[in-house]
Amino acid sequence: MAIQARTEFAAALNQLASEKGVDVSIVIEAIEQAALAAYRKDLSLREEEIPEDFEELIAHIDPVSGEISIMRGKKNITPPGFARIAAQTARQVIMQRLHEAEKDAITEPPPEQTRDEYYHQGQRLKFYIKEIREGRRGPEVVVSRSDPGLVKGLFAMEVPEIQTGSVVVKEIAREAGSRTKIAAISTQEGVDPVGSLVGQKGVRVQAVMNELGEERIDIISYSEDPARFIASALSPAKEVVVRLQEGEDKLAKVQVPSMQLSLAIGKGGQNVRLAAKITGYKIDIEGAGEGTHEAKEVVPQAPQAAVDTSSAPTDKKTKKKGKPTEVVAEEVVKTDKTESQSEEQSDQISG
The missing domain is CATH 3.30.1480.10 (NusA, N-terminal domain)
Known part of the structure; x- marks a missing residue:
């Protein structure tokens, strides 16, 4: 100072x-x-x-x-x-x-800092080590609080299933200080990747959130099926119909019920923006009338957890009939800072 x-x-x-x-x-x-x-x-x-x-x-x-x-x-x-x-x-x-x-200098350039986060002398924080480089005055350690790797590392510290390899974090999309989407997959039968990251009563994801402040965390199941993965990534929106467009542009046309449109897009477009980032697809969303949407088949979807600082009830399952190539997000599990609620059992660093 x-x-x-x-x-x-x-x-x-x-x-x-x-x-x-x-x-x-x-x-x-x-x-x-x-x-x-x-x-x-x-x-x-x-x-x-x-x-x-x-x-x-x-x-x-x-x-x-x-x-x-x-x-x-x-x-x-x-x-x-x-x-x-x-x-x-x-x-x-x-x-x-x-x-x-x-x-011994450790630097955190402005782009690696999280908005609205201020440091004071003696404060203990965890950082993601991005690189060790040779500076004008000797070696420099560049650390970050905004890199997605910080979130991945924090979960690795809290989740034994990640440490043993039975759960793998496949993708992360992050807008530091605001919201993160993290996709995980299980490599062992009987292990629920979403439930593993959330933890009993949300204790594991809560530990990560305590380190990140007020940042919201959406936990979803990873899928090799792009349409299914996109539908999961757009949670907490339900009944998401995904049509993949052929070509090299990786474009997905998405329809949701009109009542779900604002959830799918998110405040300021954040939800769809993060969904596009984590899936690698450009996503176009439009609302559909309930009559049109009811004609589509709802393909069973792995559970997701949307974690934020406000409590929200668990959404119920719905099933409808239609084309089997279309994917509709079926279940969303919401967890607040103190409790994980779900109908089914759905949570590198130095400090």
């Missing part, structure tokens, strides 16, 4: 911290360590004995005035003219300490 005082010394501290890419407190600590080293050297030059309690001595620097004091408890034992002596002998120690701090 920058020093707000408008003095020449404070400005110099802020500038040095900015140039080195470290916090001002690191610069102050380096100067105080250098002051103690300079005090020891001054005692040696004057052929005075190093006091037995030297390790207990404390150097203090005023971040506004720049005045340096050597303290034994509450007693000031700073020798006369020490500031000049410290300035002459401490530079090498200061630069060495700052160089060590630069080596």
Whole structure:
């Protein structure tokens, strides 16, 4: 945190911290360590004995005035003219300490930050390590709070089935700080991928949400069938009819009942936008009259969980008849911050 005082010394501290890419407190600590080293050297030059309690001595620097004091408890034992002596002998120690701090620098560029998320000193957070690169001042570790990999890693920490490989996270689409869709599949018979990520009474997904703040999480079952996967991705909308268009453009025409249209699209188009991102298809949605939609077959759909900060009831199953190539989302399981509700048993990082 920058020093707000408008003095020449404070400005110099802020500038040095900015140039080195470290916090001002690191610069102050380096100067105080250098002051103690300079005090020891001054005692040696004057052929005075190093006091037995030297390790207990404390150097203090005023971040506004720049005045340096050597303290034994509450007693000031700073020798006369020490500031000049410290300035002459401490530079090498200061630069060495700052160089060590630069080596340990971890950066989070603005694009890797989550909107409306603010950090304070001493706060414990988990980050996704995107890369370790060689910067101008040495190695840099680039971390992210907005990368989808953070969500994947958090679930891996909470879900034993992911750790054993019986559940695999296949796809993630994320708008950091707002909403995430995550698609999982089971590799072991009898293991429910959605239920595994949600956890009993939502305890697993709740742990992830606690780390991400108010970000909503939609958990769906992955399918190799694109139409079925698109229908699942558009949850919490129900009775979603998907027609895949032939060609290289990967276009899907989707019809939903008029009453479900706003759910399928989502606020500001977010739901369909994330569905397109997680499936890799361009999705065109239109509402259909209930009479038209009732003529379509409802193909059984694996359960999904839409997790947000408000409680919502579980949607009931509906089945209708029609063309077998069309897919209709059938069941949605909603889980709030405290409880997972479902008609059927449907939850890398450093911190």
